Amino acid sequence: MNELTISLDAQSSVPLYEQIYKYIKNDIQDGGLPFGKRLPSTRKLAKFLQISRTTVDMAYEQLVSEGYIEAVPYKGYYVCELEGLYRIRPGQPSGVSAKRPEQVSYAYDFSPNGVDLSSFPHNAWRKLSKAVLMEENRQLFGLGDPQGESELRGTIAAYLHQARGVSAKPEQIVIGAGNDFLLLFLCSMLGTGQKIAMESPTYRKAYDLFANLSNEVCIVGMDEAGMRIDELEKSGACLAYVMPSHQFPLGTVMPVGRRMQLLSWAEAAPERYIIEDDYDSEFRYKGKPIPSLQGYDRGERVIYIGTFSRSIAPAIRVSYMVLPKSLMQLYRERGRKISSTVSRVDQMIIAGFLNEGYYERHLNRMRAVYKGRHDALLEEMKAFRQIGHISGENAGVHILFTFTNGMTEMEAVQTAAREGVAVYGLSRYYVGSGKQAESSTILLGYANLSEEEIRNAARLLARAWL
Amino acid sequence: MNELTISLDAQSSVPLYEQIYKYIKNDIQDGGLPFGKRLPSTRKLAKFLQISRTTVDMAYEQLVSEGYIEAVPYKGYYVCELEGLYRIRPGQPSGVSAKRPEQVSYAYDFSPNGVDLSSFPHNAWRKLSKAVLMEENRQLFGLGDPQGESELRGTIAAYLHQARGVSAKPEQIVIGAGNDFLLLFLCSMLGTGQKIAMESPTYRKAYDLFANLSNEVCIVGMDEAGMRIDELEKSGACLAYVMPSHQFPLGTVMPVGRRMQLLSWAEAAPERYIIEDDYDSEFRYKGKPIPSLQGYDRGERVIYIGTFSRSIAPAIRVSYMVLPKSLMQLYRERGRKISSTVSRVDQMIIAGFLNEGYYERHLNRMRAVYKGRHDALLEEMKAFRQIGHISGENAGVHILFTFTNGMTEMEAVQTAAREGVAVYGLSRYYVGSGKQAESSTILLGYANLSEEEIRNAARLLARAWL
Numbered sequence: 001m002n003e004l005t006i007s008l009d010a011q012s013s014v015p016l017y018e019q020i021y022k023y024i025k026n027d028i029q030d031g032g033l034p035f036g037k038r039l040p041s042t043r044k045l046a047k048f049l050q051i052s053r054t055t056v057d058m059a060y061e062q063l064v065s066e067g068y069i070e071a072v073p074y075k076g077y078y079v080c081e082l083e084g085l086y087r088i089r090p091g092q093p094s095g096v097s098a099k100r101p102e103q104v105s106y107a108y109d110f111s112p113n114g115v116d117l118s119s120f121p122h123n124a125w126r127k128l129s130k131a132v133l134m135e136e137n138r139q140l141f142g143l144g145d146p147q148g149e150s151e152l153r154g155t156i157a158a159y160l161h162q163a164r165g166v167s168a169k170p171e172q173i174v175i176g177a178g179n180d181f182l183l184l185f186l187c188s189m190l191g192t193g194q195k196i197a198m199e200s201p202t203y204r205k206a207y208d209l210f211a212n213l214s215n216e217v218c219i220v221g222m223d224e225a226g227m228r229i230d231e232l233e234k235s236g237a238c239l240a241y242v243m244p245s246h247q248f249p250l251g252t253v254m255p256v257g258r259r260m261q262l263l264s265w266a267e268a269a270p271e272r273y274i275i276e277d278d279y280d281s282e283f284r285y286k287g288k289p290i291p292s293l294q295g296y297d298r299g300e301r302v303i304y305i306g307t308f309s310r311s312i313a314p315a316i317r318v319s320y321m322v323l324p325k326s327l328m329q330l331y332r333e334r335g336r337k338i339s340s341t342v343s344r345v346d347q348m349i350i351a352g353f354l355n356e357g358y359y360e361r362h363l364n365r366m367r368a369v370y371k372g373r374h375d376a377l378l379e380e381m382k383a384f385r386q387i388g389h390i391s392g393e394n395a396g397v398h399i400l401f402t403f404t405n406g407m408t409e410m411e412a413v414q415t416a417a418r419e420g421v422a423v424y425g426l427s428r429y430y431v432g433s434g435k436q437a438e439s440s441t442i443l444l445g446y447a448n449l450s451e452e453e454i455r456n457a458a459r460l461l462a463r464a465w466l
Numbered sequence: 467m468n469e470l471t472i473s474l475d476a477q478s479s480v481p482l483y484e485q486i487y488k489y490i491k492n493d494i495q496d497g498g499l500p501f502g503k504r505l506p507s508t509r510k511l512a513k514f515l516q517i518s519r520t521t522v523d524m525a526y527e528q529l530v531s532e533g534y535i536e537a538v539p540y541k542g543y544y545v546c547e548l549e550g551l552y553r554i555r556p557g558q559p560s561g562v563s564a565k566r567p568e569q570v571s572y573a574y575d576f577s578p579n580g581v582d583l584s585s586f587p588h589n590a591w592r593k594l595s596k597a598v599l600m601e602e603n604r605q606l607f608g609l610g611d612p613q614g615e616s617e618l619r620g621t622i623a624a625y626l627h628q629a630r631g632v633s634a635k636p637e638q639i640v641i642g643a644g645n646d647f648l649l650l651f652l653c654s655m656l657g658t659g660q661k662i663a664m665e666s667p668t669y670r671k672a673y674d675l676f677a678n679l680s681n682e683v684c685i686v687g688m689d690e691a692g693m694r695i696d697e698l699e700k701s702g703a704c705l706a707y708v709m710p711s712h713q714f715p716l717g718t719v720m721p722v723g724r725r726m727q728l729l730s731w732a733e734a735a736p737e738r739y740i741i742e743d744d745y746d747s748e749f750r751y752k753g754k755p756i757p758s759l760q761g762y763d764r765g766e767r768v769i770y771i772g773t774f775s776r777s778i779a780p781a782i783r784v785s786y787m788v789l790p791k792s793l794m795q796l797y798r799e800r801g802r803k804i805s806s807t808v809s810r811v812d813q814m815i816i817a818g819f820l821n822e823g824y825y826e827r828h829l830n831r832m833r834a835v836y837k838g839r840h841d842a843l844l845e846e847m848k849a850f851r852q853i854g855h856i857s858g859e860n861a862g863v864h865i866l867f868t869f870t871n872g873m874t875e876m877e878a879v880q881t882a883a884r885e886g887v888a889v890y891g892l893s894r895y896y897v898g899s900g901k902q903a904e905s906s907t908i909l910l911g912y913a914n915l916s917e918e919e920i921r922n923a924a925r926l927l928a929r930a931w932l
Contacts, residue, residue: 133588142583180803187654188678193680209654214659256534286527314607341647
């Protein structure tokens, strides 16, 4: 074959070389130019098409780069063998239907995962963001420390010491894009196939994540002090996932005696660790904050996790993990290989937010806002005291209400829904073997409802339940 | 016991209730107040200390919350049992020494992972960032779609179609904080314990990550077209990790014939998938960009991963994954449970960067900058043609140089280091069973060196090697 009848369009915005490339590529894909076929030489084709030889060279080079043709020295260009069985021609993509569950719209939503978005500190954030981007610091756009910026880690260490009694040096802190990521990261560092003890009900995402990563999750019973140590002992687990300051969703505070037993359990074998998820300890409405479990840990057994997503805004994907010194060697060997998941710009904004006192003021303000909503909800719930009782009410941003009049969780959720109010059954937080057949408890989150909305919603709940 | 001899300091900034709380807590921790001991009633202690009863109530309530004492109705407050064996008293924290390897400082660093930081589009970024934060859109600070903002996914789908020939609907795209995260995420979604085929040398972090997560990684041989399909077939792997447009670190482009074979391999069994890591396809200096493998995929077998970290700046932790339709059900069941790792603010900035044409201009500028450096380096390397040859030079931001005069990789690295120039041995990218005893190839990355720096560095390399 010495020529190719290509009709070129000199007026087209597509360069000539690309028109030639596309024509030959299509011909090869269609089988018009079969395997082994020799193409005209660039000189001949250029002459035939009356264009410059460089243009044909460029087209052929691209075809060689992509593997459609090959250049055989002193012989010419030949069509390569493509996998015969594979249909190279574009098919009609079939539609992907998202099949999301239908969204019911509620007038009032007592979601336990709410955050008051109207309180986001816009001005401070904008000011800090501007200042960070103004710095013209080219290093700011480099990859940065996989562990997180040392300035931010120092700031967090000081904050955790003062606010949570956590004892950590900056080098023990790892910054990550959210708690889900940090748990994924931790599993990848410790290796999967671990036996992890959890309570039930618990933080569902953590359960799913551990289970997805082929860890064996064993459900350990709880009493009023939290995870039962005798059952934990028997389970054979080497990791215990707990939320001692405020168990989610039950709101249990683990008393100091149980904390000591848990630490003793962990110290009894070298491979045992406790994961302390301190997800919302910032919000407590009675007395001082409950200190962290990590602060009591003398045996370097506690992996502490906290987040700014709850205390500032969910869109702020910044969490932190404090590794015990006993895991630092493993971290250096395996953990440091994973690049940081938080942009350095965001890290510097958060560091400024903490250092310049914005965070403390923001927390004080949010505590007052949430306390007002908390008190309004408890006041309204007095109307329901004949049909159930409240628990988990001293901290966090939700309370639990357990029906004692025989109403099931499902009835409560459905009758509330009919009035346009979303409440959440406790059973969705039961996991694995800890699943319960029936529950008569619901969660009422109040973070994203104003006091007035809470009062209006309570009137609707009275219509539904009383 | 009816009284506690607490010396209160009314002038202190510590509230009186907290002074009482701390005193009793310390006494319990020291054993001064043993298990079962009854505390004085709040009335008696208030009278004895001549303070208000509310103050004592507050102190006792905090001690109850933390589990140091318990209230027995009609009887009073008793000290709880703490775990006897556990030392509750703060110990002296032993220092953590970071033990980082000593940093040698180089005059010129040919790092293959460099990015030209001075080209970061500061002004555009600042402008977009300001505009996004100005919107006062409170929803912007909510949690957002775990998959990423639909606006950004739409923008990426259009970009990938046009620039990479990737065929994807926005609902197939998942946004994540960097490629490392996306690979972690993918493993958690697919389940660990998979058999994954990789080349060697390869992208080391991906290898470490797969291996850490208890996947079985089998090294499959390569020829000049990339991963060998016969070996892949024999390996029994169900996942193949490849970089068809520009293999790292070798720079191989997988020709279309091999691509077809790879796709046929994947279609031969329902559990087989190809992970296409298209990490730096933006930079090609000869002809058009090589289209993605994903664009040829008719069997929904290719998981495509790309990133803005290389093309904009490493500090921008935004990558994207295109899932084949065959994995969408699994994603909805398992993947959507993991919250997004990229802040919505950052997602909106990137979307604006692409939509308003900044990205295209930035890429054109970077291609020109890198092409200049690439050409300067190739020009300088002509001086070394007696002692070796260049490969992998048409794309990316590094070239390879293989010594043919008997010089080993280690000698080359060490002699260059003595002249203050960092070059990188190929052997660091060999993984698992694919390790090689000796290499005489080095990588020279040029992204973060100016043309003048490249010329100066080459003079030093000539002193070292010639």
